[in-house]
Amino acid sequence: MAKNDDRVMEFSELLQKSRSRVFGLIYAVVLNMADAEDLFQQTATLLWEKFDEFESGTDFTAWALRVARFNSANFVRGRYRERRRLATAAIDAIYETSLASADAGDEERLDALKHCLTKLKDADRSLVQRCYGDDQQIADVAAQEGKSAGSLYAALHRIRRALMECVKRTLSSDDRRSPSLS
Secondary structure (H helix, E strand, O other), X not given: OHHHHHHHHHHHHHHHHHHHHHHHHHHHHHOOHHHHHHHHHXXXXXXXXXXXXXXXXXXXXXXXHHHHHHHHHHHHHHHOHHHHHHHHHHHHHHHHHHHHOOOOOHHHHHHHHHHHHHOOOHHHHHHHHHHHHOOOXXXXXXXXXXXXXXXXXXXXXXXHHHHHHHXXXXXXXXXXXXXXXX
16 A cells, blocks of 8 residues: 555656646647646546556656647547647647747746747737637638638748747747847
8 A cells, every 4th residue: 555655646746846837738739727727637637547657767747748748639639620730730839849948937938938929920910819819710710811721721830830939049048139020
């Protein structure tokens, strides 16, 4: 029984240390606090169920982020079927950014993202808001814009890539004085 208690304690400590990074990844994917909290609880349960697969001494946070990435992807795919391509690309970009900026704090990353969003052209910022913040369907936004859904996916891919690069630059140096992104 004591051995089981030790595993529970080890898991609890590791999860607590990585909680903010895992939750940050999930929130960045779903952009809804209630969904993010529910999904974090599901992810924590899944991590516990798979904890026997985790090798002690390896990077728990990286492992937890991988599990959260796939769990978040499944959630988004199930919820927004027609956004499948976009969701997968967005989740991959968010995951890569999470891993790349492992040394930066979550608040620092969020501040950098907010800063980078202000550097977007108004039209690009509006597109991001409509597709992610307002939770509109890509097909609906495309129809409103008189464009194909494919062209919107391409534009969003370009914008996400620019934001990811800007966040990386901002975290590695003070990029707050450079010109607009798009």
